[in-house]
Amino acid sequence: MSDSETVFREEAAEHLENLEQALLCLDATPDDAEQINIAFRAMHTIKGSSGMVGFDHLSEFTHHLETLFERVRSGRLGLTAEIINLVLECKDQIDGLLRSPMPESGQIESSLALVGRLQQFTEGPNPVAAQQTNTDSGDQSAGSGCYSILVRPSESAFTDGMDVLPLIRELQGLGACGLSLRLAGAPEDPELCALELQVLIITDAGENALRDVFLFVCEDWQIDLHPLSPDAFRHNLDRLSAAGWLTDDNARALHALVPAAAPDRPQASDQQALRPTSAEQTSNASRVVESELSIKVPQRKLDALMDQVGELVILQARLDQLAISREDESIGELAEELDRLSNNLRETTFDIRMLPIGSTFGRFRRLVRDLSRELGKNVALETAGAGTELDKVVLDKLADPLVHLLRNSLDHGIEMPETRLAAGKPEKGTIRLEAAHEQGRIIIRISDDGAGLDVARILEKARKNGLVPEDVTPDTDAIYNLIFEPGFSTAARVSDVSGRGVGMDVVRTSIESLQGRVQLQSEPGEGTVITISLPMTLAIIDGLMVAVSGERFVIPLSVVDECIETRASESSRENGSRLVKHRDGLVPSLRLREWFAVAGQQPDIEQTVIVHVDKERFGITVDEVIGHSQTVIKSLGRLYRDAEGVMGATILGNGGIAMILDVAELIDDINSTAV
Incomplete structure (x- = not known):
């Protein structure tokens, strides 16, 4: 593929996104001149640029779309829901035509069918009075x-x-x-x-x-x-x-x-x-210099840059170790300077990789619009926190879980209009998608004002599938979490939207692969809230280095509250858990030595790191707290991939390995085994 084709495809994808967003706005306000111009310019640019790089069929097809919106711009054609639906179909057709300059016969037939439908509006009588008005602000077209x-x-x-x-x-x-x-x-x-x-x-x-x-x-x-x-x-x-x-x-x-x-x-x-x-x-x-210039960089180059920054962080840790071992002030000064530069480079690289989550939110408006019409429901999508930024790698992997959650809210959560009216609710349901930064993590909430989860129906289905014994009745939260089990579904029938029992299982698996957590709350008759908690990046984190008998571990600094001294004489259960005094209360704690079966002499005075996950506090007891550490996250091999309580590993300055703790998983494991 030539460079010009690559640039054309990238820019055409941006124009198509602008076109779709403009059409969704016009669906609510069809007379919005600004959105009409955005749609027209998107189609006009794709038409012109596609012809220049040899996509002749695409250029001809888009020409008919441009003609339609030129009539809309001039006031000779009024936008209707039928026209907007047709243009959205054409947008999907352009998506397919972008793959190759020479479309297949089936694509050509689809294009011709859509052009025939477009010509009903571009060549038929004007439904609006043909008073020529120019909606393009700043255009100077008074006469030839x-x-x-x-x-x-x-x-x-x-x-x-x-x-x-x-x-x-x-x-x-x-x-x-x-x-x-x-x-x-x-x-x-x-x-x-x-x-x-x-x-x-x-x-x-x-x-x-x-x-x-x-x-x-x-x-x-x-x-x-x-x-x-x-x-x-x-x-x-x-x-x-x-x-x-x-x-x-x-x-x-x-x-x-x-x-x-x-x-x-x-x-x-x-x-x-x-x-x-x-x-x-x-x-x-x-004028070019005054405006802020931007360039497009392939993701593989950003990934390579982040890898190099990670290697630099490891090298800096080795230099720190060398300065300490030799007690050389000159090397220590160099280590401090390298530390400052590597920190600045790391922050700059993070900023480059960070993207607003609104770029993902925007694509869901079309999903909610089309699916709600397919289901015969009236649903509005509200968004908040679109400017919240997170790592592009996390953002890309987050799209599919959010699609599953939105589809479930539309299908299972929001009731039919007549059911909502009978329950005293507005006919139009609402799904809210919001994001925010909280305590160094990304929090995403998907909420709806639908019927909520049916506890009795979930429990009945779980017992039928053998997930819950007949003589056991779990608490409400445990019943809610059953919907994340593989193959679980309460749908009465299998459809294109739901019923196959793979959606929510995929959500949990995907979120956990991002070192995230998903929680669910529901009120019968009032709606459901699903909260996703994610790290801001999966590449380099700030960590707290701790040691147990010479073995090093890293606790993500974003979940650390404080460190306290505790006595080794305090006994533990078999799973390593115990209670320790913290301020005016008791906090459940896990002794890392016992959890990972680390050999060696246990000190009389231990250190307990108080951490938090959501609103829950927990203690992790270790032999020694070493201090702050920039941690480059390395994936574990297949042999250790399923190790409980570990999210990855990092390379130390002396060439050794330190495991990075998954604090949320440790707490879940302890809670599930607690007597």
Whole structure:
């Protein structure tokens, strides 16, 4: 795949996302001029750029969409739910067409069917009064205007696979054109592009429509566009014709179309039209510098950068160890400086990898809209905390669990409209999706105002599946957690939405693979709340290094509250758990030596690290607390992957290995085995 195709696909995906979000907004407010323009520009850009990189079928297909929204923009066609549904289907079709410049026969047939449905709106009678209004703010299209456009492609245009002909065809579709294509120089390398295109055009489309033609190339190519007075336009026509760049017939045809009166807009001289001044070039460059530039970087490069930062952190730990062992002040100073630089580099790399969760929230609006209509329900999706940032790796793996949870809320949680009305609820149900930072972790909550979980039905199904003995009745929370068991489902029938018993099991497995936790609360008749707690990153964390008989362990610093001294004489149960005094109460504690069966002499005075998970406090008793440590998380091999209470390992400065504790899993294991 060429670089130009890769860039095109990436940018087209962004435009499609903008198109979908605009359509979902228009579903509620069909007269929103701003959203109409966003949708139009998305389709216009995809149409122009797809033709330039050889996606001719996609360019032709998107042209029909652009025509439809041009009628909407001009006020000649009113948006309806039927049109929005059709455009959403077309958006899905474009998703498929982006995969290859040469679509399969089935895709072509689908495109033709959709084009036929589009033409019912683009070629039929206008359902809205044809009063021409321009909704594009800042557009200057009062009558025919004269413009000069100088286009200089980048030197790499040929090797990038760019084609200037689609731009020429699009300009010709906007008005009467005079075109002059010439060489701006003689490059030594024949693969370098030295073309220069001079366009004189008369159009009533407006300046913004002309600039939209060059949206895909405006950052790399030089585009100088100027409105001209009628006299300046005629003068430029005569100069190009005399130089042999325009045919006499072309020049005469354009002369006949020049408006008699000058439009009310700033005019440029004939010299400015044919060549930009150095002052204008400087001004254009300064505008680029003033705006914050951004670049796209493949994720594999970010992952490689994070790996290198991790190796740097390990090297810094080795240098610290060397400075301590040799008691050398000069090495110690170097270690401190490296520590400062590695910390700054780590934070900068984290910032690069962090993305707002709103980029994931946005895709769920379409899911809720389509699925609620399929189920015959009236459901609104509310979101909060869209600006909350987390690691892109975590964000990508979070999408599927959230889809399962939303589908379950729609299918099992929200009642049918008539049922809600009979229960005294609003006909429209609400699902709320929110995110926030809490105590160094990401908290995501999915809540609905539906019927809540049916405890009796869940217990009956669990007993039928052999998950709960007939003579045992678990507490309510334990019954709720049964829905996370593999193969469990309370659906009366299997459908495309639910009933196969894989959704909630997948959710828990996916969240736990991210070192996260999922909790469930429900009130019958009032709704359900599912809370997901996740680390902000899976690469490098701040940890508290502890030791047991020379064996090192790391406790994530985000869950540590304080450290206290305890006596070894306090006995433990068989599973290593006990109670320790903490302030004015008792806190359950786990002796790490006994839990992992670490050999060695137990000290008389031990250290207990008080940690928290959600609102629950717990103690982890060790021989020694060593101190703060930047911890690079390394995955465990298959032999140790199922080790309870361990989320990974890290490499120490002396080359040894320290296990990173999964505090939440330790607490769950102790609670489940407590007598």
